Amino acid sequence: MHPTLKPALRRGWRxxxxxxxxxAPAHALVLGPMDTATSSFLTLLDGTRGLPLLHEEARRMGLPDGHVDRLVGELSRAGLLDDSTGGGPAADGLRGRSGVMDRLRADLASLSLSSSEPGEAIGKLxxxxxxxxxxxxxxxxxxxxAAILAGAGVGRVDVLDGGHVEPWDVAPGGLPAESIGERRDAAARRLVRGSAPDRPPRAAPPKRSAATDRPGGTGPDAEGEAGLSLVIIAPRDGLHAYAPDAGAAEELLAAGTPHLYAGVIEGTGVVGPLVLPGATACAGCLFRRRSDHDPTWPRMLAQWRSGRARHVPACDLALSTSVAGLVAGHAxxxxxxxxxxxTDARWEASVPNFAWHARPVRAHPACPCGAAAHIKGDRLTTDTDPHATMAG
Known part of the structure; x- marks a missing residue:
C-alpha cells in the first residue's frame, strides 16, 4: 500500500x-487534535512511499512507534485515504496507460469522494x-x-436510432452541425469514438445458446441484450420517455436488463425511473398507476401516440443538456x-425555473413485472424478522 491523502479534498487548518x-459539507471532515510533527508527516502521504518507508521517515521525525499505523488507520476509516497502487490488476492496467489516465484523472478524483476504501475509486474506474x-x-x-458515458470511461457505448440528423438535433457536446444529413446512428458512433479516452478493451465473444442458434438469431445475444450493464432509453420524441410504452421494454424485462428513461416533453425534462426488472417499478407500473388516478389517461395517450407529428418538438437546449447531465450522472x-x-422515482424540471423535483413511481400489483410482489415480500421479511436487513 502507498497511502495518499485524497487530492480532491482541499486541506486547511481551523x-x-x-x-x-x-x-463543501457533503464531504468535509474535521480531524484533531493534531500535533506539529503529525501535521508535517501528512505531507509525506502523497502516494510515492510505501508503509516501510513511511515508518522510517516517522522515526527520523521523532514520532513514536505505532504512530504511523494508527494515523493511517484513522485516516482510512474517515474515508480520507487512497492507495496509489490499489485497485487490482485492471487498475494496474489502467495506470499503465498514461494518456488515458490523464483524461480520466478528474473523474478519478471525483470517484474517490464516494469511495471509502483505499484503491476503491480506481477499481471502479x-x-x-x-x-x-x-x-x-x-x-x-x-x-x-452517449458522449458523456464514453468520455467517463465506459468501455462500450452503443447508440441506436434511425433516420438522418436534422438541424434541431445539433447540440454542443452532442451531434455537431457537420453531421446534418448523416445517418443518426453513424454520426452518434463517431461522436462516441471521439469522446472516449481510448479504444475500448476487446470484448470476449458471446456464449452461444439455444436462443441465439434459432433461425434469425432472435435471442438476447442477437438482439444485444446479453452483456448489457444498462440501457438508457432517451427517445427524440419525449412522449415516449414521459409515458413509455411497456411493450417496447418487454425484452429488457425478460432479459433482466436494467434500463433508465430520460427525455424532454414540451418544456419538461424527465429523468427516470431506473427499472431493475422484477425489483422496481417499470413502464407498465407507471401506466397503470396513472390510469388508476386518471381513467381518461389511456384514451389521451392513444391520441397523442397516433399519427405523425407535423412540427418540430419543443426541446429547450439548456433543458436537454441538464437532462443529459443528470441521466448520465445517475447512470x-x-x-x-x-x-x-x-429507482421508483422520476425527476422532472420545467422551463423557465429548472427546479428539479422527484415524483414517486410505485410498483403496481396488477403489473406482470412482479415488482410489487418483490417489494411486498421484502416488507414482510423486514416486519417478521428484525434482523433480516442485517443478513448482508
Missing part, C-alpha cells in the same frame, strides 16, 4: 491543532472499461448522454454500484 479536509451501455435515441439528450452512479435516486 486552528493550530485542527485540520479540515474538504470545503477500471471496471467501467469492461461495461457495455446502450443508448436508445440520438437526439439532443441521447447523443450527449454512472448505478454502474459504479451506488444506490440510485431514480
Amino acid at each position: 486552528d493550530l491543532s485542527t485540520v479540515q479536509f474538504g470545503v 477500471a471496471a467501467r472499461r469492461a461495461m457495455r451501455v446502450r443508448v436508445q435515441g440520438a437526439g439532443r439528450v441521447g447523443a450527449l448522454v 454512472l452512479a448505478f454502474l459504479d454500484g451506488a444506490p440510485s435516486a431514480c
Whole structure:
C-alpha cells in the first residue's frame, strides 16, 4: 500500500491543532487534535512511499512507534485515504496507460469522494472499461448522454436510432452541425469514438445458446441484450420517455436488463425511473398507476401516440443538456454500484425555473413485472424478522 491523502479534498487548518479536509459539507471532515510533527508527516502521504518507508521517515521525525499505523488507520476509516497502487490488476492496467489516465484523472478524483476504501475509486474506474451501455435515441439528450458515458470511461457505448440528423438535433457536446444529413446512428458512433479516452478493451465473444442458434438469431445475444450493464432509453420524441410504452421494454424485462428513461416533453425534462426488472417499478407500473388516478389517461395517450407529428418538438437546449447531465450522472452512479435516486422515482424540471423535483413511481400489483410482489415480500421479511436487513 502507498497511502495518499485524497487530492480532491482541499486541506486547511481551523486552528493550530485542527485540520479540515474538504470545503463543501457533503464531504468535509474535521480531524484533531493534531500535533506539529503529525501535521508535517501528512505531507509525506502523497502516494510515492510505501508503509516501510513511511515508518522510517516517522522515526527520523521523532514520532513514536505505532504512530504511523494508527494515523493511517484513522485516516482510512474517515474515508480520507487512497492507495496509489490499489485497485487490482485492471487498475494496474489502467495506470499503465498514461494518456488515458490523464483524461480520466478528474473523474478519478471525483470517484474517490464516494469511495471509502483505499484503491476503491480506481477499481471502479477500471471496471467501467469492461461495461457495455446502450443508448436508445440520438437526439439532443441521447447523443450527449452517449458522449458523456464514453468520455467517463465506459468501455462500450452503443447508440441506436434511425433516420438522418436534422438541424434541431445539433447540440454542443452532442451531434455537431457537420453531421446534418448523416445517418443518426453513424454520426452518434463517431461522436462516441471521439469522446472516449481510448479504444475500448476487446470484448470476449458471446456464449452461444439455444436462443441465439434459432433461425434469425432472435435471442438476447442477437438482439444485444446479453452483456448489457444498462440501457438508457432517451427517445427524440419525449412522449415516449414521459409515458413509455411497456411493450417496447418487454425484452429488457425478460432479459433482466436494467434500463433508465430520460427525455424532454414540451418544456419538461424527465429523468427516470431506473427499472431493475422484477425489483422496481417499470413502464407498465407507471401506466397503470396513472390510469388508476386518471381513467381518461389511456384514451389521451392513444391520441397523442397516433399519427405523425407535423412540427418540430419543443426541446429547450439548456433543458436537454441538464437532462443529459443528470441521466448520465445517475447512470454512472448505478454502474459504479451506488444506490440510485431514480429507482421508483422520476425527476422532472420545467422551463423557465429548472427546479428539479422527484415524483414517486410505485410498483403496481396488477403489473406482470412482479415488482410489487418483490417489494411486498421484502416488507414482510423486514416486519417478521428484525434482523433480516442485517443478513448482508
